[in-house]
Amino acid sequence: MKKNVIYVRQSLGTDKQPHSISMQRDMALEYAEKRDWIIHDVYDEGNRSARKTNLEERPELRRLLNDVEAGKIQRILVFKRDRLARKVQQYIEIYRLIKKHGVELHFVADNEPPPFEGAASEFIEAILAGIAEHEANNIVQRLIYSKIPLIQKGLWQVGNPPYAYKSIKTKKKDGSDEEKTPLIEGESNLKFDLDKVKTVKVLYYEVNAISSYILDKQDYNHFCKVLKENESLACLSPKQIWEIITQTLHIGKMVQKLDGEVYEVDNAVTQKNRILNKEEEILWYKANEIINKMNVPDSYKGTKKEEDEDLPSPKLENVLYCGICDQPMLAISKVYKCKTKTCKNSPKIITVDDEVTKRVWNDLLQRGGQHWEKVKEILKTKYSKPFKARIKHLNKELLFLEKEIKEHFRKHLELSLDNNPYLSHLVNRYKETAKEHEMYESLLFHVGHFINNLDKQKTLGLITEMQLTEIQKINILSLVKKVYFAKKKSAKLVCYEPEY
Numbered sequence: 001m002k003k004n005v006i007y008v009r010q011s012l013g014t015d016k017q018p019h020s021i022s023m024q025r026d027m028a029l030e031y032a033e034k035r036d037w038i039i040h041d042v043y044d045e046g047n048r049s050a051r052k053t054n055l056e057e058r059p060e061l062r063r064l065l066n067d068v069e070a071g072k073i074q075r076i077l078v079f080k081r082d083r084l085a086r087k088v089q090q091y092i093e094i095y096r097l098i099k100k101h102g103v104e105l106h107f108v109a110d111n112e113p114p115p116f117e118g119a120a121s122e123f124i125e126a127i128l129a130g131i132a133e134h135e136a137n138n139i140v141q142r143l144i145y146s147k148i149p150l151i152q153k154g155l156w157q158v159g160n161p162p163y164a165y166k167s168i169k170t171k172k173k174d175g176s177d178e179e180k181t182p183l184i185e186g187e188s189n190l191k192f193d194l195d196k197v198k199t200v201k202v203l204y205y206e207v208n209a210i211s212s213y214i215l216d217k218q219d220y221n222h223f224c225k226v227l228k229e230n231e232s233l234a235c236l237s238p239k240q241i242w243e244i245i246t247q248t249l250h251i252g253k254m255v256q257k258l259d260g261e262v263y264e265v266d267n268a269v270t271q272k273n274r275i276l277n278k279e280e281e282i283l284w285y286k287a288n289e290i291i292n293k294m295n296v297p298d299s300y301k302g303t304k305k306e307e308d309e310d311l312p313s314p315k316l317e318n319v320l321y322c323g324i325c326d327q328p329m330l331a332i333s334k335v336y337k338c339k340t341k342t343c344k345n346s347p348k349i350i351t352v353d354d355e356v357t358k359r360v361w362n363d364l365l366q367r368g369g370q371h372w373e374k375v376k377e378i379l380k381t382k383y384s385k386p387f388k389a390r391i392k393h394l395n396k397e398l399l400f401l402e403k404e405i406k407e408h409f410r411k412h413l414e415l416s417l418d419n420n421p422y423l424s425h426l427v428n429r430y431k432e433t434a435k436e437h438e439m440y441e442s443l444l445f446h447v448g449h450f451i452n453n454l455d456k457q458k459t460l461g462l463i464t465e466m467q468l469t470e471i472q473k474i475n476i477l478s479l480v481k482k483v484y485f486a487k488k489k490s491a492k493l494v495c496y497e498p499e500y
């Protein structure tokens with residue numbers, strides 16, 4: 001027997017709605033209970049981010065999709081779209097896989113539009129997933145802004161604390177959630193790691209005592225080697241040495257970088273994080289003067305990229321063939337690789353996808369430009385259809401409910417009943433239906449708006465330079481049936497059928 005399952009994942013934005021795992025699970029269970037479904041399994045991802053595009057980083061989702069592919073699943077219950085994926089591209093991939101295996105997808109959140117069926121479904125799903133992505137970005141923005149006042153108070157907010165410090169945090173007993181202890185105004189959220197504090201002090205003293213002969217060489221690795229002759233510094237890497245010496249927190253100044261901005265704070269709180277006292281402060285300045293004169297390799301200067309660079313998601317797998325030996329090409333990490341092992345053809349995914357997108361897009365515009373009004377009409381008809389059908393159905397339902405309510409209200413007055421559960425049930429149903437109706441009207445409007453906005457002059461004007469969104473690229477490339485690629489200029493679209 002196929003299973004009914006629940007997938008849950010902790011949400012990032014707890015400020016907006018209560019999205020805790022237990023709440024998501026309870027709502028899904030309630031949803032199932034109402035329909036007499038037995039839940040066989042819960043895939044609990046904990047608080048792993050859906051922004052991680054790599055499925056290996058979300059083992060429960062991987063397990064779920066494996067079970068989908070193995071034909072073990074009948075229904076998946078999930079709180080909202082954004083629980084499955086924050087990125088449109090990945091959401092669409094998951095959605096396709098689920099649909100392909102005939103699995104039902106149910107969203108249990110109150111206001112989440114249900115999955116759409118039929119020809120337009122992917123387009124609509126892409127729009128909705130796009131909204132989810134947009135909201136996710138808003139949450140990230142909100143998180144960033146909520147950190148700024150804390151940074152200005154002198155509290156450590158960005159990444160792991162520097163060497164020799166620990167953050168004051170408590171782990172919940174089950175080990176799942178981390179929660180900061182309530183901070184007393186004027187207290188730091190860092191504490192010292194006392195053994196490491198000693199190491200830091202020794203380092204500054206050693207740097208200041210190092211012979212000018214070593215310094216004159218300006219060889220940073222040699223400089224580190226000499227320092228590491230001191231037993232208590234032997235554990236430090238050249239990178240750590242650089243990070244420690246340049247850390248201003250040791251003299252009571254906290255420097256944090258957030259979203260491209262640098263915040264420097266020197267107040268009573270950050271002064272509590274001092275490792276060198278006022279008299280020793282000179283050691284810090286001297287050590288920094290010394291290290292600035294050194295040729296420190298860039299790789300040591302911990303200029304970590306703050307945003308994790310996602311691997312490109314290949315959009316042409318299954319339709320891409322090697323332009324040299326005619327074999328299928330597979331996406332591996334950042335490139336498409338020819339299936340022939342000896343073949344050297346391995347262009348970057350981004351290059352190929354961009355080039356092919358550009359060509360199809362140009363071709364589409366050329367064809368579309370010739371029949372522009374017709375194109376818009378066809379698109380509108382096609383993509384509005386499911387909404388119009390649903391709205392029509394809901395209109396009927398509303399009319400029916402209106403009639404029922406009037407009738408029962410009249411009876412209610414005639415009989416002067418105190419309490420009429422059936423009438424309140426009808427009113428509630430009316431409210432729910434009206435809400436749904438409004439939602440679909442709004443979606444219909446957005447779809448129409450989206451298509452109407454494909455203004456001819458403007459669109460044609462953007463032909464080559466236009467930065468297509470991920471959704472647009474996916475839609476465009478989904479038209480490609482087969483493409484050969486060897487070098488950029490020789491890319492050949494063999495079979496491509498526009499829908500109009």
Ligand SMILES: [Zn+2]
Pocket residue numbers: 322323324325326327338339340343344345
């Ligand atoms: Zn090849």
